[in-house]
Amino acid sequence: MLRGEIAMLIRVLCVVLLLATPAAAAAQGPLLWELQQDFNGGLDEVRALTLSGRSLIAVGNAGVPMDGTDDNDEVIQAVARPTGAVQWSDRTFLSRGSVDEVLVASSQHRAYVLATLNPPGDLRNAYLIRAFDVPTGGLLWQDISFPSDQVDGGRVTSLVATASRVVATGYAVNASNDGLAAVIRAHDALTGAVLWEVRDDRPGMDVIPWTVTANQRRVVVSGSIGPQNAHDLFVRSYDAVSGELEWELTRQAVTPIKIALASGRVIVAGLVSVTSGTQSYLAAASAKNGSVLWEDTAPIAGVLRDFVVTGDRIFGVINGGFNTTIRAYNPATGNIVWEAQPPIARGMAGSFLAIGNRNGQVFVAGQFGSNFPGGGSSIWVQAYDAVAGSLLWDDRSHQGVQAGAFDLVVGPRRVFVAGYAQSGSSWDWVIRAYDARSDASPLIP
DSSP: OOHHHHGGGEEEEEOOOOOOOOOOTTBBOOEEEEEEEOSSSSBEEEEEEEEETTEEEEEEEEEEOOSSSOEEEEEEEEEETTTOOEEEEEEEEEEESOOOOEEEEEETTEEEEEEEEOOTTOOSOEEEEEEEETTTOOEEEEEEEOSOSSTTOEEEEEEEEOSSEEEEEEEEEOTTSSSEEEEEEEEETTTOOEEEEEEEOOTTOEEEEEEEEEOSSEEEEEEEEESTTOOEEEEEEEETTTOOEEEEEEETTEEEEEEEEETTEEEEEEEEEETTEEEEEEEEEETTTOOEEEEOSSOOBSEEEEEEEOSSOEEEEEEETTEEEEEEEOTTTOOEEEEEOOOOOTTEEEEEEEEEEETTEEEEEEEEEESSTTOOEEEEEEEEETTTOOEEEEEEEEEEEOEEEEEEEEOSSEEEEEEEEEETTEEEEEEEEEEOSTTOOOBOO
8 A cells, every 4th residue: 555655755764783892881782773754744653563573563644635524544664673764564444533543563473453443434443353364464354343322432552463363452431421431352373353342331420441462272351340430350261262251250459451471481571559549459369260469568658550571570550640660570570680770850751651671681671851742752662681771872863853662572682662753843754773693882972
């Protein structure tokens, strides 16, 4: 759709690393290349990344300025990991007047994109899921379903893919029109056929499945349930083949942000509401029966926004107020192994939205800038030693404008960061690639 036209808009900046300076704390990140694109002079931003084969898959929004309400499109691109060259791209209309989250997952050289669609001339919202062949960019299948007949009646929330199935979650206005119902759908990965669907519809209640994870054996969903503004945590495990409920656990006043399956455990992260505000929440449960193994041993003010699990560590980022904290946990006990909090000067604010781990390093990405309305911000990326927690390098790009990162993904050689940066009156789509090898030499500022 955009393959010929988009090449003319690409600005790829390749940085050759010729310095042999040893790595130093607070050094600038070892940037390999940057891809910055302006599609139509509107709001363009990369929302999520995944790796598939030799490609980096990026999905996000592209705005089309119009007289009155702007159009918002979904964009998916395959990018060559070594160079940042766009291999193929596809773009489709999503909505007019609203910018919603776009989600991506990949498996078996296929990429899946999930978004909320508001078709022209229809006041209802639809779930739009599309499957692409990564080597060629060909559309394999797509599914459009309307979860509710109500105006603006539903939104998608999360997506996961395995070799055999793709699971999408969302919510819709419930049957009694006084709350929200959870919707969970499993699709055949090859054909898009619906294998099973679970709908939790309760009068006077909001049931929202915020995040999902899966393997070949089970699908685990975590979300919120309760009357409006009084939500509790639920975690539910479903048989991946039949969709039958296996077990459920609940916790009061907890909102999940992310969930993962690792080494027979279900890891849940988010926040817990307390009288003073919110505190970080992290817990582990048995994937077999849902019994809680441990819960956050040392919560702090804020939200545990993202985490990654390795064989012997859980690395997470917690955002609270104007500060952010990076932590390493023992996955067997939940105890803290190390903690780092970047110093932030008065009048400034920093937050990390994504974290990844590779080659003995922990990478985080987000935004740093003024905490005053209208102040500038930058794309902020840091790397830490995974064992000691010491800072290896700190990179802040696109300073002096509005900029930030939404996602991060790490491959064997490179760490990729995606977000946006202001350019004149528009926002540009931005992807940056850094050297992820442990012996990479950061550039000294």
